[in-house]
Amino acid sequence: MSWEVSISLNKNKNNLGQPPKPLVAILMGTKNGEQFLAEQLDSLETQTHQNWVLYASDDGSRDSTLSILDKYQTKWPDGKMIIRAGPQQGFCVNFLSLACDPAIRADYYAFCDQDDVWLSDKLTVAIQNILENQENALPYVYCGRTIYVDEELRKVGYSPLFTFPRTFRNALVQSIAGGNTMVFNHDVKTLLERVGPVNHISHDWWLYQLVTGVGGDVFYDPKPQLLYRQHKDALIGGNTSIVARCQRIQMVLQGQFRIWNDINIAILCSIKPLLSHGSQETLDLFKKMRSADLKDRFRLLEVTGLYRQTWRGTISLLFAALLKKI
Template identity: 55%
Template sequence: MSTYNGGEYLAEQLQSIADQTHQDWRVIISDDGSSDNTLTIARQFQLKWGSDRLQIRQGPQQGFCLNFLSMACDATIYADFYAFSDQDDVWMADKLERAIAYFNDNNESQLPRAYGSRTQIVDEALNPVGFSPEFTLPRSFRNALVQSIAGGNTMMFNQAAKSLMEQAGLQKVVAHDWWLYQLVKGAGGIFYYDPKPALFYRQHTHSVIGANTSLKARIERIFFVFNDRFKIWNNLNYTALCNNRHLLTKDNQDVLDVFGKFRGAKLKDRIRLLEVCGLYRQTWRGTLSLWLATIINKI
């Protein structure tokens, strides 16, 4: 769990972990320099649960992504499975049980495997607002290059996936969840997307990342293409993947190479190479924005 000035909702999130039907867990909180009562609340739960169940450490104070990666890349943290947790959500009681059941039913321990799900979007008072999109297209490296499909707050992954992140090390990427999706699929692993929501995803004025389901958010994502945001994101992730191409399968190394060529090509070649590369997003709106970004050279 990455925390930063999350005292307003932290107790509810921690209590939802305590209320899980699966009880074999421990929590590591990496705090990024909170100035509110976040650490006070965390220490209260540590006293209640014991330091063996709740560890508190100091984060790198370079943003939420590196805070999460500082834990995911730490080889001294070892468990059967790992889950990212935000500080302000509320987990459904069977969140861990359902994810672990998936892993136990698909127990190839050497294969990098990750799990993510939809979310029930709620307001500050936990009143239902809607659901995150349900994605139905295949989860692949060709998709992962241009889209993150599940929030980190829903994700669980096995030791083989964590070993990938450890080998990659602390990279400057857009987000820890997108990076996990790219690494797992790039290395030939499995990413399972559960269409059933696993948590209440709270939207409030201090949310670091929103649910991006409103009309306003969809319009803003289109403008990301025009203001270079999408291109900047791709620059970061592409560089990190190139730094770790040895972790990718040969086929996905080839896809990454075509992706690099296509980003710097002339218009007619970009359109051709986009088809050769086989990139796609999970919705028609996303695919439309991908083609738009290709045409105006903003990818």
């Protein structure tokens, strides 16, 4: 009996008389992840919310990643894991190829990295939060802090605690949470399908911009629910050290931040009719501010109301605007 069929039967029959647990589609992107993949898959096994299906999109691994996935697929119930070939256009497109696929259907969806470890209540906490706070037909994303660990899972710190509102004015200039923390409702999935895969800087930043841009809600949980492994091969790390901060300043000076904004603005303009009226105005002001002279640039920056989640971030934003590197 397939996993999908067994789920359907469970929905029609519950010995305890309780409502069926929501189905979660876990969307995992993999590539050459043999070193840590098994630990992540083990952590999925220990989730207190067990009604999930894992979709693993492998982006051309040349190590034993596929063998590890095959091993767990054989061990798990039929249909518990679905393995597919990724588009091989980078990690962002790989994740979005799953999120935008109309054939993948569930109640909720969770991005999953190949090298983290989920705490056992991660899905339970996220789903409960969504159920308690989402509004009908409104895109809703749960995300949050992480516990930074080294390659041996020794704790080395926490990701920053962000407390300012999660709005489009923040999302334009900052990504606040990793995709590995994100769980979202079906309204977000429908929105992603409508837009289709885009070649953004990262799938998590894109989700933050898209959902806030259309007037959806983003919840940021101050309590971490996963171990975020920091290692030399990680595509995106914690970026909290002094060295990392200096590297970010160098990136601003070299124009990388401006290039990212060029990409973000082009993609957002391509879906402008989907954005709320306020988001459209903010986007237009942001575009105008980037090409204005110094005096008008700071005036428009204030009018646009862009902000980052920390005072250091806000100073770096002003610094970038001063140098026309925004």
